[in-house]
Amino acid sequence: MAMSQAGTGAQDVAPLDAAWSAIRTGLRRDIGARMFDQWLKPALLGDYCPDSQTLDLYFSSDFTANFVTGQFGDRLRMAWRSAAVGVREVRILRAPDASGPRLLEVAAAPAAEHAPPMVASAAASNFTPRHDFAGFVTGESNRLAFSAAQAMAARAEPRFSPLFIHGGTGQGKTHLLHAIAAAFIADMPGAPVLYMSAERFMMEFVNAMRANETMAFKARLRAARLLLIDDIQFIAGKGSTQEEFLHTINDLIDSGARIIITADRAPQMLDAIDPRILSRLAGGLVADIQPPALDLRLAILETKRAFAGDPPVPDAVIDFLARSIRSNVRELEGAFNKLIAYGQLTGRSIDLEFAQAMLADAVRANARRVTVDEIQKLCAAHYKIDASEMRSKRRARAIARPRQVAMYLAKKMTPRSLPEIGRIFGGRDHSTVIHAVRTIEALRQSNPDIDADVRALLRQLEG
Incomplete structure (x- = not known):
């Protein structure tokens, strides 16, 4: 008969707890933070039978337990056997209800941007505390997204849904998702909130179909009053997943739920996404987050x-x-x-x-890898001349000065040698480049207009 860890005593639990912590660290390294955090991070140590040397790992649903068994069962079994703490077999099961044996919580692995699905109705503890609105510093590059996120979290009905936030990696999209969820739950503690990555949405849907649990999957999503989906670009090209996603957002919008979706690019730039989804996404508010100035x-x-x-x-x-x-x-x-x-x-x-x-x-x-061609085009646009003049033989001041500025910037911002720069500027000698660089350096000291031009161009080239 299996014995609950709660009844084995601290001296028996401690080795398993320590081994599990080490195993989790190794798994997270081997399979990647995203995959680990989505599927294995929620696992809880359950019962251990010393006679059969069998350990139970508990998950929140049959659906998740079945997936983990298929994808990671052998890896988990080998890891536990290698730990040499008396575990030969690992059973992966759905966690018993509250009347069952007490589960032993283990230390959480480091947080990742793509967290597993979170459903909360009474507290915001599932969301990263530091990712709140107060900790989000705003500027011109992210102010619209920030204001829209606050509106989606407020008690008053927002005037738009869905909210689509797009921007590059690390610009604060996931921070805003956590902030919206935490503020919404704090203000409306009875409302169910669901947060997952698009990749997790896809994996859960596919495995729900395999397990004949699609109705439960659909019901869980449609029960949300606030749905947050991170990195929607990951469902590109996945036809059945996109169909289900479209039905989900249609049903939630019709029911008055709030939907926030993020991606790494604007809706119209998403490839292999159903046009009906793009239309729905663009029908709400689209807010971008640019790289911070x-x-x-x-x-x-x-x-x-x-x-x-x-x-x-x-x-x-x-x-x-x-x-x-x-x-x-x-x-x-x-x-x-x-x-x-x-x-x-x-x-x-x-x-x-x-x-x-x-x-x-x-x-x-x-370090921004600026090219000479990029510098030439930018300087030509700034001074309102044709880009071909950068390589021409014309010496009129209206052409020569912008060309000298471009040579100066090419020397300053690229690894090109002086002869190489000269060749790119119409086959000029390296001495011409040296003269241009020295001329602009002197003019920056004596001519405020030239200095202002160079500063403006540098800002643009630096991103």
């Missing part, structure tokens, strides 16, 4: 510095981070956190030299 990057870092404590981060380091890590908010915050952690662990003060050394790889990865 310098002022927003500075504001984000100032906010983090205010709560970071020791060691202090000087202004020079804040400015260095803001100008060097430009790709997305997540990388910017990660770079800041790395500096603070290193400073606290080593006891070293944070200065510019320290920051440059610690973040050299991140800075290199964020």
Whole structure:
């Protein structure tokens, strides 16, 4: 007869708990954070029978248990046998109800952007606490998305649904989804909320069909008063999944539910998505999140510095981070956190030299790979001349000055050698490029208009 862990005593539970923690870490590394967090993270240690050396792992539904058995059963069994804690067999089961044996919660794995489905009706504890509206720093690049997200979370009925938020990786889309859910639940604790990635939606739907549980799957989705779907681009080309998704959002919109969907691009840019879905998505409010401009990057870092404590981060380091890590908010915050952690662990003060050394790889990865062709086109557009004039032999000042600015920027922002730059600018000699660079450097000191032009062009090229 199986014995519940609750009755085995702490000395018996501890080895299993420790082994499970190590196994989870290894699985998350081996199969990837997204797959782990979607399917294996919710698992709970259940009963263990020392006679048969069998351990039960509990999941929230037969549907999930069946999927985990098929996809990860052998891997879990081998991992437990390798742990050498007396487990030879692993049973993957649906968790018993509250009257059954008490389950042992294990430490959660590190949070990932693509979390497993979350259904909440009384508390916002399922959602990342730091991902609230108060912690979302706004600027021109994300203000519309932020305001729309607040409207979707408010008690008053929003004037639009669905809300479609699009932007690149790490710009704050998932942050807004968590903030909407937490605020909505806090204000309307009785309303069911469902949050999942589009990939999870697809996997659950496919496995529900295989398990003849599609009605339960449909009922769970349609019961939501707030539905949040992350990264809708992952259902591209999946015909039956898209059909079910379309029916789901149609039913929820007709029932007055609120729907928020995110993607990495605008609806009209999504490939292999049913036009009916695109029409529905574009029929609500579409809000984009652009890469953060310098002022927003500075504001984000100032906010983090205010709560970071020791060691202090000087202004020079804040400015260095803001100008060097430009790709997305997540990388910017990660770079800041790395500096603070290193400073606290080593006891070293944070200065510019320290920051440059610690973040050299991140800075290199964020270096914008600007091409000479891109510089030529941008300068031509700025000065309102034809791009072909960058390579022409004409020497009129209205042509020559923009060409010199472009040469200066090519030398400053690309790894091209002087001879290479000269060849790209119509087969000119490297000495011509040197002359252009020196001329613009001097004019930036004496001519405010030229300096302003160069600054504006640099801002655009830096993203």
